[in-house]
Amino acid sequence: MEAKDYLSPDVELQELLVKSGVHLGAKIKVAHMERFIYRMRPDGVYLFEAKKILERLNIAARFMALFEPQKILVVSTHVYGIRAVQRFCEVTGCIPVAGKIPAGILTNRTLKYYVEPEVVLVSDPRYDLQAVVEASIARKPVIAMCSTDNVCDDIDLIIPMNNRGRTSLPFAFWYLARRYLIERGEATPELLSSLTIEQFTAQPVPGEEYQQII
Amino acid sequence: MAVKTIVFPRCTSCNRPITPDMKAVHFTCPNCAKVTIWRCRICRELARLYTCPACGFEGP
């Protein structure tokens, strides 16, 4: 069945998405992700469909909007996702875990940093495996951004996209933040216009150089 | 003595009853938010597809 009418994404947004490289996959594909793949580029890189990515991002934002922001855990251990997660949580009020995931954050009640979220969002099920496993023990649903080579066990909602790019992760979190605020009814035109992708992008620290993975 | 029956929720993918000791997950449908979707441990591990009975959304 088709999604609702207001989900039909406009062309400008799709162009921005393609420019940010969100539609790029990896050179490996797994069976779980096969149904999201649009085609293969001549150099062997699999591609996602821009329309489908936006549709899934909208669905994920709508699902997250069912919960209070204090009940959402957002996890990213990826270099380019850390700044994006921090900014996302500043804007929306969710619980950030950027960088190292503390062991037992969802399972050990005696710890100071123990949290009890209703839903967990991870940027890569392979890097953030700790969060996925703990969410499975705590019986919480997991939303995950998956590339073409991610195995999707213990995931309840997949966002098919490039989850390793310098520009693609900031784009995804920027778009999710916007949609989340709109779905929650907290968005004002000033707030939406003040959000830019640059705020979500990792700034290089002097003396330290980031490596581009894709 | 009156006979008491317990109705367990059923997994949306495989339709097996879910007992409390299973590591199952339940959440409302991400697309329409009308139906509660249950996924048993095995279906989650194998990433089996689930279909929302109300709106036809196919996940994960």
Ligand SMILES: [Zn+2]
């Ligand atoms: Zn099942």
Ligand SMILES: [Zn+2]
């Ligand atoms: Zn539904």
